[in-house]
Amino acid sequence: MRIALDAMGGDHGPDEQIAGAIQALEESDLKLTLVGDEIAIQACLDRMAPADDVLSRLQVVHTSEMVEMGESPVDAIRKKKNSSVMLAFDLVKKGEADAAVSAGNSGATMAAAIRKLGRIENVSRPGIASAFPTLKKPVVMMDVGANVDCRPHHLFQFALMAAAFSRVFEIKSPRVGILSIGAETGKGNILVKETHTLLANSSLNFIGNVEGRDIFQGNVDVIVCDGFVGNVCLKVSEGLIEAATETLREGIMNSMKAKFGYFLAKPVFLKFKKRMDYAEYGGAPLLGINGTGIICHGKSNAVAIKNAILEAAKIVEIKVNEKIVASLAEHPEPLAEKK
Amino acid sequence: MRIALDAMGGDHGPDEQIAGAIQALEESDLKLTLVGDEIAIQACLDRMAPADDVLSRLQVVHTSEMVEMGESPVDAIRKKKNSSVMLAFDLVKKGEADAAVSAGNSGATMAAAIRKLGRIENVSRPGIASAFPTLKKPVVMMDVGANVDCRPHHLFQFALMAAAFSRVFEIKSPRVGILSIGAETGKGNILVKETHTLLANSSLNFIGNVEGRDIFQGNVDVIVCDGFVGNVCLKVSEGLIEAATETLREGIMNSMKAKFGYFLAKPVFLKFKKRMDYAEYGGAPLLGINGTGIICHGKSNAVAIKNAILEAAKIVEIKVNEKIVASLAEHPEPLAEKK
Numbered sequence: 223m224r225i226a227l228d229a230m231g232g233d234h235g236p237d238e239q240i241a242g243a244i245q246a247l248e249e250s251d252l253k254l255t256l257v258g259d260e261i262a263i264q265a266c267l268d269r270m271a272p273a274d275d276v277l278s279r280l281q282v283v284h285t286s287e288m289v290e291m292g293e294s295p296v297d298a299i300r301k302k303k304n305s306s307v308m309l310a311f312d313l314v315k316k317g318e319a320d321a322a323v324s325a326g327n328s329g330a331t332m333a334a335a336i337r338k339l340g341r342i343e344n345v346s347r348p349g350i351a352s353a354f355p356t357l358k359k360p361v362v363m364m365d366v367g368a369n370v371d372c373r374p375h376h377l378f379q380f381a382l383m384a385a386a387f388s389r390v391f392e393i394k395s396p397r398v399g400i401l402s403i404g405a406e407t408g409k410g411n412i413l414v415k416e417t418h419t420l421l422a423n424s425s426l427n428f429i430g431n432v433e434g435r436d437i438f439q440g441n442v443d444v445i446v447c448d449g450f451v452g453n454v455c456l457k458v459s460e461g462l463i464e465a466a467t468e469t470l471r472e473g474i475m476n477s478m479k480a481k482f483g484y485f486l487a488k489p490v491f492l493k494f495k496k497r498m499d500y501a502e503y504g505g506a507p508l509l510g511i512n513g514t515g516i517i518c519h520g521k522s523n524a525v526a527i528k529n530a531i532l533e534a535a536k537i538v539e540i541k542v543n544e545k546i547v548a549s550l551a552e553h554p555e556p557l558a559e560k561k
Numbered sequence: 562m563r564i565a566l567d568a569m570g571g572d573h574g575p576d577e578q579i580a581g582a583i584q585a586l587e588e589s590d591l592k593l594t595l596v597g598d599e600i601a602i603q604a605c606l607d608r609m610a611p612a613d614d615v616l617s618r619l620q621v622v623h624t625s626e627m628v629e630m631g632e633s634p635v636d637a638i639r640k641k642k643n644s645s646v647m648l649a650f651d652l653v654k655k656g657e658a659d660a661a662v663s664a665g666n667s668g669a670t671m672a673a674a675i676r677k678l679g680r681i682e683n684v685s686r687p688g689i690a691s692a693f694p695t696l697k698k699p700v701v702m703m704d705v706g707a708n709v710d711c712r713p714h715h716l717f718q719f720a721l722m723a724a725a726f727s728r729v730f731e732i733k734s735p736r737v738g739i740l741s742i743g744a745e746t747g748k749g750n751i752l753v754k755e756t757h758t759l760l761a762n763s764s765l766n767f768i769g770n771v772e773g774r775d776i777f778q779g780n781v782d783v784i785v786c787d788g789f790v791g792n793v794c795l796k797v798s799e800g801l802i803e804a805a806t807e808t809l810r811e812g813i814m815n816s817m818k819a820k821f822g823y824f825l826a827k828p829v830f831l832k833f834k835k836r837m838d839y840a841e842y843g844g845a846p847l848l849g850i851n852g853t854g855i856i857c858h859g860k861s862n863a864v865a866i867k868n869a870i871l872e873a874a875k876i877v878e879i880k881v882n883e884k885i886v887a888s889l890a891e892h893p894e895p896l897a898e899k900k
Contacts, residue, residue, distance in 0.1 A: 357804055367742060370750035403706060403792040411709040411789045434793045435800025450750045453742040454773045454790055458797050461774025465696055466805070466833070473829035483825025490812035490819045494805070 223538060225531050226310040226319035229258030230288040231326030232527075233520045239325065240266040242527025247276040249528070252535055255319055257310045260284040285309050288326070291520060295329030299337055307331050311338035314513045321514035321534035323505060325522040331515065332368055332508060339513035342543060344550045347376050348510030349449060350517060351384050352456060353391070358440025362388045362396075366452035366506060374416040377446050381421055381428075382553060383509040384444045386545035390536050396443035399432030401451060407431065413448065421446070424553055504529035507537060509546065514538050562877060564870050565649040565658035568597030569627040570665030571866075572859045578664065579605040581866025586615040588867070591874055594658055596649045599623040624648050627665070630859060634668030638676055646670055650677035653852045660853035660873035662844065664861040670854065671707055671847060678852035681882060683889045686715045687849030688788060689856060690723050691795060692730070697779025701727045701735075705791035705845060713755040716785050720760055720767075721892060722848040723783045725884035729875050735782035738771030740790060746770065752787065760785070763892055843868035846876060848885065853877050 225246075229239045236258060243254050256263050263282050272280075287305045289298040298305065307326050313319035315338045324331045332350065341348055349365035364384040369376060381398050388396040400417055402410035407418060409431055421428040432442050437455065447455070474480045484491070504526065505518035514537050516530045564585075568578045575597060582593050595602050602621050611619075626644045628637040637644065646665050652658035654677045663670045671689070680687055688704035703723035708715060720737050727735040739756055741749035746757060748770055760767040771781050776794065786794070813819045823830070843865065844857035853876050855869045876882075 357807065370742065401793065403709065403789055403796070411787075414789075433800075434796025434798075435803065437797060438800045438804035448750075450742055450753075451790055451793055454740065455793060455797050457742070457773025458776060458794050459773075459801055461772075461777045462798055462801050463805075464774065465777035466802075468696065469833050470829065473832055474826060477826075477829065480826040480829045483822040483827075486822025487813060487816075487819040487826065488822075490809065490816065493812055494808050 223535055224253040224255060224319045225534050226255045226257055226313040226322040227527070227531065228306045228310045228322070228324035228326055228331075229256040229263050230306040231324040231331075232518065232522055233291065234523070236262050236266050238522060238524050239527055241270060241524035242522070243280070243531065244270055244272045244276055245524055245528040246531035247272070247279050250532060250535065252531065253279045253281075254531070255281050255283055255313055257283045257285060257313070258288065258306045259286055283309055283313065289330040291327050293327060293330065295327060295333045298327065298330045299333045305330075305334075307334045308338065311335050311513070311515065314515070315339055320538045321516070323516045323518065323527070323530045323534050325505070325518035325520060325527065328367065328517050331517045335508050335511045335513070335515040339511045339515070342510055342512055342546055342550070345383075345510040345546075346379060347372070348508055349380050349383070350506045351387050351509050352452070352506040353504075354437050354459070356438050356440035359391055359393065359443070361437060361440065361442060361445055362391075363437070363445045363447065363452055363455065364509065365447065365449035366456050367449045369449040371450075372413060372448040374413060374420055377413065377417040377448065378420040378424070378553075379510070379550070381424075381426060381444060381446045382549040383546050384446065385426060386542050386549055387507055387509055387537070388443050389540055389542065389545065390533065393443045395427045397429045397441075398426045398444045398446065399429050399436065399442040401434070401445050401447040401455075402431035403433065405431050405433060417446065504533035507533070509542075512543070514543070562874055563592040563594060563658045564873050565594045565596055565652040565661040566866070566870065567645045567649045567661070567663035567665055567670075568595040568602050569645040570663040570670075571857065571861050572630065573862070575601050575605050577861060577863050578866055580609060580863035581861070582619070582870065583609055583611045583615055584863055584867040585870035586611070586618050589871060589874065591870065592618045592620075593870070594620050594622055594652060596622045596624060596645045596652070597627065598625055622648055622652065628669040630666050632666055632669065634666060634672045637666065637669045638672045644669075644673075646673045647677065650674050650852070650854065653854070654678055659877045660855070662855045662857065662866070662869050662873050664844070664857035664859060664866065667706065667856050670856045674847050674850045674852070674854040678850045678854070681849055681851055681885055681889070684722075684849040684885075685718060686711070687847060688719055688722070689845045690726050690848050691791070691845040692843075693776050693798070695777050695779035698730055698732065698782070700776060700779065700781055700784055701730075702776070702784045702786065702791055702794065703848065704786065704788035705795050706788045708788040710789075711752065711787040713752060713759055716752065716756040716787065717759040717763070717892075718849070718889070720763075720765060720783060720785045721888040722885050723785065724765060725881050725888055726846055726848055726876070727782050728879055728881065728884065729872065732782045734766045736768045736780075737765045737783045737785065738768050738775065738781040740773070740784050740786040740794075741770035742772065744770050744772060756785065843872035846872070848881075851882070853882070
C-alpha cells in the first residue's frame with residue numbers, strides 16, 4: 223500500500239512531516255510518496271539519514287507550489303493546481319496512491335479531496351471526523367468543522383460514516399449518541415431533536431442524547447454534531463488543556479518543593495500527556511469522499527504525522543468506504559428528506 | 562440589602578445552602594431570607610450554631626413544596642405555586658428581597674424568575690451568563706443554556722447584557738467577542754456571520770470572532786454564543802477537568818514515588834483547583850429579567866453558595882439592570898429586526 227504525504231503541510235515545515243514519514247515506514251511495510259519541494263525534502267532526508275530499507279520505500283513527487291495556512295481554500299484550489307496538497311490527492315485519483323495525508327490548510331485539504339476524488343454516491347456532505355481521547359477507547363466525533371450549517375439528514379449521514387470509521391478502533395457495534403444539552407429525549411435545539419428521530423428509527427446502535435462531559439467518559443463510541451459545535455468542542459478542549467498545563471507549570475516553577483515533587487511524579491504526567499495528546503490519535507479522516515484522506519493539525523509533530531499515515535493505511539485496509547456505501551444503501555429513507 | 566435563598570435547591574439538600582448562607586453573612590453585612598422547610602432549616606441552624614450577629618440577619622419563610630431536579634420546569638411552575646424557588650422570586654417581586662439565589666432545577670429557576678419578575682422592556686430573550694476561569698480575569702459567556710435556537714438579534718442582546726454584567730469583575734470597557742471557528746471575519750455559521758455585522762456596527766468594544774481556546778486565555782471579557790453552544794462549552798470543560806483529574810489521580814495512586822511527589826506539589830494543585838473551580842465564581846446570573854436572580858450548579862458546595870449570594874449583592878449594588886436598560890436604549894436598531 224502506498225500513502226501520499228503533503229510534505230509541505232503544517233506549521234513546522236517539511237521537517238516534522240518527513241520525520242513522521244520515516245517513523246511510519248520504520249514501523250510498517252508501507253510505501254510513501256512525499257509531495258513537495260524536492261530540494262527541501264532531499265535536505266531533510268540527508269540530515270535524517272533513514273535506513274536503506276526505508277529509503278527504498280520512499281519516493282518524491284516534486285512541486286514548488288504550496289497552499290499557505292491563511293489562504294482562502296477556494297482561491298487556493300482554483301489558482302494553485304500544482305500545490306502539494308492538490309498533487310497528493312491527484313495521486314490517489316490516478317491510483318498511484320491509496321490515501322493522502324496533509325497537515326496543511328484544512329479547508330484547502332478538504333476542497334482538494336472533494337475536487338480530485340468527488341463524493342461517495344448519495345453522500346450529501348462529506349465531513350471531518352475526529353477521535354477524542356477518553357478514559358476508555360477513543361470516541362469518534364463528526365463533524366468537527368467542515369459543515370457549519372447542517373440539516374438533520376446531514377447529521378444522520380455523519381452518524382453512518384463515523385460509525386463505519388470507528389471500526390478502525392476495533393469497535394464492533396458502535397454506540398452512537400447525538401451531542402445535546404441534557405440526556406433526556408426532547409432536550410436540545412431543533413436540529414438535534416429532528417436528527418434524534420432519524421437516528422432512533424435507524425438500525426444504528428443509537429443510545430440517544432449525550433452531553434459534553436460524556437465526550438471524555440468513554441461510554442459512547444460515536445458522537446454526532448454539526449461542524450460548528452464539533453469544532454468548538456475541539457478548540458475548547460485544546461484551550462483548556464493548554465491553560466491548565468500553563469497554570470500548573472507556572473505554579474510548579476515558582477516553588478522548589480513543588481519542582482522536586484513534580485520530578486518524582488513526572489512519569490504519571492507524561493503518561494497523562496500522552497493520553498490527552500491529539501498527536502497520539504493521528505489526524506482527522508475526511509469521510510464521504512471517494513477515496514481516503516486525512517487532515518492533520520497544523521501543529522502536528524512527527525508522531526502525529528506517523529500516526530496519521532498508519533491510520534490512513536488502516537482505513538484503506540478495513541475498507542471503511544465500502545462500509546459507508548453499504549450503510550447508506552441500508553438507510554435510504556432519510557435521504558428522501560434531502561430537498 | 563436582603564437576598565432570598567432557595568434553601569431546598571441543589572443536590573446536597575439544605576446543608577450546603579445554609580452553610581453557604583452563614584458564610585456569606587459572616588463575610589458581609591447582608592441580610593438573608595431562607596426559603597424552605599422550616600424544620601429542616603432549623604435543624605441545620607441548630608447544628609451549625611452561627612454567631613448571634615449572623616442569626617439576627619437571617620429570617621425563614623416556610624414552605625414544604627419544592628421542585629425536584631428531574632421535574633419538567635413548565636409543569637413545576639404551573640403546579641407548585643408555593644415551591645421554595647417560586648416563593649424566593651416572589652419575595653423579590655414584592656420588594657421583600659433584592660435578589661434570589663437557587664441551586665435547584667435550572668429550568669424551573671429560569672421559569673420562576675420570568676413568571677414572577679417578567680422581562681426588562683425590549684429584551685427578547687432573557688438568558689443565563691456564566692463566568693469562566695481564565696489565565697487572567699474571568700470571561701463572561703452568554704447564553705449558556707436558556708435559548709437553544711437563536712436569531713442574530715438575540716445574540717446581540719446577549720452581548721449588551723453580558724457586557725453590563727461584566728462590570729461585576731471591575732471590567733470597564735469589556736472586549737466583546739463572538740464564539741466562532743476561526744478568528745477571521747466571515748468564518749462561522751450563518752448565525753455568527755449575521756450577529757458579527759450587528760456587533761461590528763454597535764458602540765460595544767467588539768473584537769470580532771474568538772475561538773474555543775480563547776475562552777481560557779483571558780484576552781476577551783465577554784463571549785457571545787447561542788445557549789446550545791454555550792452549554793456544550795460548559796459541559797465539555799467540566800467533563801475534561803473531571804476526566805483529567807481522574808486520570809492523574811489514578812496514576813498518582815498507583816505509584817509510591819508519584820504519591821510522595823504529589824504530596825510535595827500539593828499546594829500548587831490546590832491553587833490550580835481553586836482557580837479552575839466553578840465554586841469560586843459563584844453562580845450564573847439570569848440576565849434580562851426585571852430583577853436579580855442567580856442559578857447555581859446543582860452540585861454547589863457552601864463556598865459556591867456563599868459566592869453566589871455575594872455576587873447577587875454586587876449585581877444589585879452596581880445596578881447591572883439599569884446599565885442593561887441604558888444599553889438597550891442606546892442600541893435600538895437591531896431591535897427592529899425582531900420580526
